[in-house]
Amino acid sequence: MKIKIKKLILLAPLLLVLFVSCELFESTTVSSQEITKASRWSPNDQSPSYPECEALEKVKQMECFHRLISEQLKRSISEANLVANLPVEAAVVLRLKVDKKGFFSLIDAEITTSVSEALPNLDDLLKKAVANLPQALPATKTNVGVFVDAQFTLPIRISTQPSE
Numbered sequence: 506m507k508i509k510i511k512k513l514i515l516l517a518p519l520l521l522v523l524f525v526s527c528e529l530f531e532s533t534t535v536s537s538q539e540i541t542k543a544s545r546w547s548p549n550d551q552s553p554s555y556p557e558c559e560a561l562e563k564v565k566q567m568e569c570f571h572r573l574i575s576e577q578l579k580r581s582i583s584e585a586n587l588v589a590n591l592p593v594e595a596a597v598v599l600r601l602k603v604d605k606k607g608f609f610s611l612i613d614a615e616i617t618t619s620v621s622e623a624l625p626n627l628d629d630l631l632k633k634a635v636a637n638l639p640q641a642l643p644a645t646k647t648n649v650g651v652f653v654d655a656q657f658t659l660p661i662r663i664s665t666q667p668s669e
Contacts, residue, residue, distance in 0.1 A: 551645040553603040553655050559642070571659060574601075574609075574638060578661060581634035589665035591623040599659045601635060605652040607643045611635040612656065620663060627663075 548563075558569035578599075598615040611632050620627065644655035 553641045553644045589623045593623045593665040603655045607641040609638040
């Protein structure tokens with residue numbers, strides 16, 4: 506009888522651990538509303554950037570990022586030597602995406618009919634120019650510490666005179 510009691514005393518802590526640790530196997534369910542709320546962009550999240558803009562405060566950092574992109578796009582468009590059929594003075598709004606690896610793509614460009622008629626190859630040129638933008642530092646969702654895709658709009662001014 507003494508042996509059975511000793512075995513029971515030795516097994517008791519093991520059984521206690523098993524019963525207590527059952528809660529470790531319980532799963533918690535997160536509602537889709539909580540996921541959506543946590544996924545929204547917050548002021549603490551890090552937008553895409555370039556290394557030369559990193560030391561600036563957030564607002565200046567975004568201005569720096571947009572300025573560098575605009576300068577690069579302007580350079581690419583000017584080097585293409587587009588020839589306009591008509592004079593153009595308009596804004597084109599680009600919707601850009603920076604993916605999780607920092608690569609750019611053109612989602613769409615709001616180009617008016619008059620601009621398309623004056624510069625028929627502008628859409629293709631913009632796609633190439635955006636694809637050739639230097640790789641950026643991707644956006645970071647700071648509450649979970651992961652890189653995320655980011656989209657933003659960038660207006661560009663197009664001003665041309667027809668060649669004679």
